[in-house]
Amino acid sequence: MKKKIIILGASGLSGTSISKIFKKDGIFEIIELNHSDIEINNSNEVEKIINKLKPDIIINCIAKIGINICEENPNETLNTNAVAIFHLSKLCKKQDILLIQTSTHAVFNGTKDENYLENDQTNPVNIYAYSKLLSEYFVKMNSDKYYILRLATMYGTRRNNSLGFVDKMIERMKNNQELKVSNDRMDSPTYADNVAEQISFILRQSLPFGTYHVSDEGRVSYYEFITYLAQLINFKGIIKPAKDTEFKSLAPNPLKVGMSSNLLKNKTFWKDALQKYVNTEKIKC
Numbered sequence: 001m002k003k004k005i006i007i008l009g010a011s012g013l014s015g016t017s018i019s020k021i022f023k024k025d026g027i028f029e030i031i032e033l034n035h036s037d038i039e040i041n042n043s044n045e046v047e048k049i050i051n052k053l054k055p056d057i058i059i060n061c062i063a064k065i066g067i068n069i070c071e072e073n074p075n076e077t078l079n080t081n082a083v084a085i086f087h088l089s090k091l092c093k094k095q096d097i098l099l100i101q102t103s104t105h106a107v108f109n110g111t112k113d114e115n116y117l118e119n120d121q122t123n124p125v126n127i128y129a130y131s132k133l134l135s136e137y138f139v140k141m142n143s144d145k146y147y148i149l150r151l152a153t154m155y156g157t158r159r160n161n162s163l164g165f166v167d168k169m170i171e172r173m174k175n176n177q178e179l180k181v182s183n184d185r186m187d188s189p190t191y192a193d194n195v196a197e198q199i200s201f202i203l204r205q206s207l208p209f210g211t212y213h214v215s216d217e218g219r220v221s222y223y224e225f226i227t228y229l230a231q232l233i234n235f236k237g238i239i240k241p242a243k244d245t246e247f248k249s250l251a252p253n254p255l256k257v258g259m260s261s262n263l264l265k266n267k268t269f270w271k272d273a274l275q276k277y278v279n280t281e282k283i284k285c
Contacts, residue, residue, distance in 0.1 A: 027204065050095065058097055058098070070131070077128060081134070082131045085101060107123075110255040115260035181241065215267070
């Protein structure tokens, strides 16, 4: 009998890719739940749904995101990203459910000159990052069976109406708009399908429980990344480099958050991943 997996937040970026890749693998029975199906901040409702569906594994992709949005809505951010995970992780232990909780590279302060590894010291500098680090603590405190997956800035297809950084850049390129992109902010931008494939690998191989950095390989400035994307989709417009401080932010934003892993190997280099995304989704300017 196939193990049953509930994906919370299945219409978002990571949820969309996880659903697609896991269905293609055919190893697990997938149940997709979105915001209209479950209110993660209502612990009683969550428990009723989980008791009814009886999953073996829960993958939580629900989160309040966006530095400015989270700063403007601190209570909602903490409730969704942390308090709800406190209750979810306790429920998972009670029901003997494996919990996969998505976290973020933003738990680091972004001052390291090399890529962050799983055992590096965390030091969040904004409300979003604090809330996600709290979720990590709650999972570790309450759960026996868990994977905490720290994710980099991702791109790919999604089934909701949100637009990520790369989506916005592609939209502006298609409209032949001039782009202004940070050349001092460093990241490991990651194709969401590759994240889903790594999660599938972790589960299929039954890797040890714990915290994993899941990203494509390498570290690159946003400017270099978008410039390479422009080449791939034949954008001939202007892309201007800028300092990250030129973009309005209500709180500090970690500047250098490239990621590597001591635990996961055979990752895709960021250029190859971007090429795969453009080819798979047939993106053209």
